[in-house]
Amino acid sequence: MYTLYYCPGTASMVVHLALLEIGAPYHLELVDFERDAQHSPEYLKLNPGGTVPALAIDGQVRVESGALLLILAERHPEAQLIPPAGTPERELWQQWVVYLSNTLMSAYRLWFYPRELGYDDYPPAIRAAIQRRIESVWDRLEAQLSAHGPYLLGEQFSGADLMLTMLLRWSRNMPRPATEWPALKRLADLVRARPSWKKLYELEGLTEWQ
Ligand SMILES: N[C@@H](CCC(=O)N[C@@H](CS)C(=O)NCC(=O)O)C(=O)O
Known part of the structure; x- marks a missing residue:
């Protein structure tokens, strides 16, 4: 199960799009920039960088949009978001x-x-x-x-x-x-x-x- 920590229109978009393309179940958690939630102690425990996106994958939190795109694409090869390795x-x-x-x-x-x-x-x-x-x-x-x-x-x-x-x-x-x-x-x-x-x-x- 995935949980995406996101804020509309920001760098979390690419991860959200990848999840939608894949069709895997996921849960969305809004990190409200209006309330500076990205710098709250609770969120900084998840991502000390204080930015979105963060993605919890079976309870393990990963960050960096490009890396998250790669991780999701590799975990779901059937979605064809990335070409096969070695090509x-x-x-x-x-x-x-x-x-x-x-x-x-x-x-x-x-x-x-x-x-x-x-x-x-x-x-x-x-x-x-x-x-x-x-x-x-x-x-x-x-x-x-x-x-x-x-x-x-x-x-x-x-x-x-x-x-x-x-x-x-x-x-x-x-x-x-x-x-x-x-x-x-x-x-x-x-x-x-x-x-x-x-x-x-x-x-x-x-x-x-x-
Ligand atoms: N290198 C990071 C950059 C993430 C980033 O800068 N996110 C922005 C939104 S687009 C953010 O969280 N800004 C809130 C802040 O810095 O307070 C990534 O690709 O995930």
Whole structure:
């Protein structure tokens, strides 16, 4: 049995989407950011990092969205969220999930949490530099997907596309949303048409960027 500690629209989305794609039973626990519940003593015992997602798997708590996607995909191979081990497609999957986690998620962390660097809001030059860093990822992925898309693994949808689409969504209020890159928009449209995406919107009460 799985318990997902989540907050709507945040990094827990990819894990929630994976659970919906898999169709395994799970329980949702809201970590209410409005009440700063991610920093409550009870939650910090589960995830000392004070972030979502966290996933309890038969009572053992694991964290880090990319790792949780991998764990779920490996535990449920029938859902085909990850290619079989030992194949070139599997290597490509690992490459992109680590890239997204390492490059894009860390840049987003800077974008959305200026206080971690001691600012209430960034001076324009710093904000512009972080924006450039995020957009350089869109440029790189656009080149990949326009040549070898529509998905990160080519013709084959996988869990890596769930992660990417969550991250594309986060750009919706940025000066240049990721959907201005045509191949990124195409991938987003494909993933947004999936039943798991629609179900997640219903369950998490999301409205924007349907
Ligand atoms: N590297 C972590 C990042 C998780 C993360 O930054 N989550 C954000 C939401 S998108 C969070 O919990 N923010 C609350 C906070 O930092 O107070 C992961 O991929 O799971």
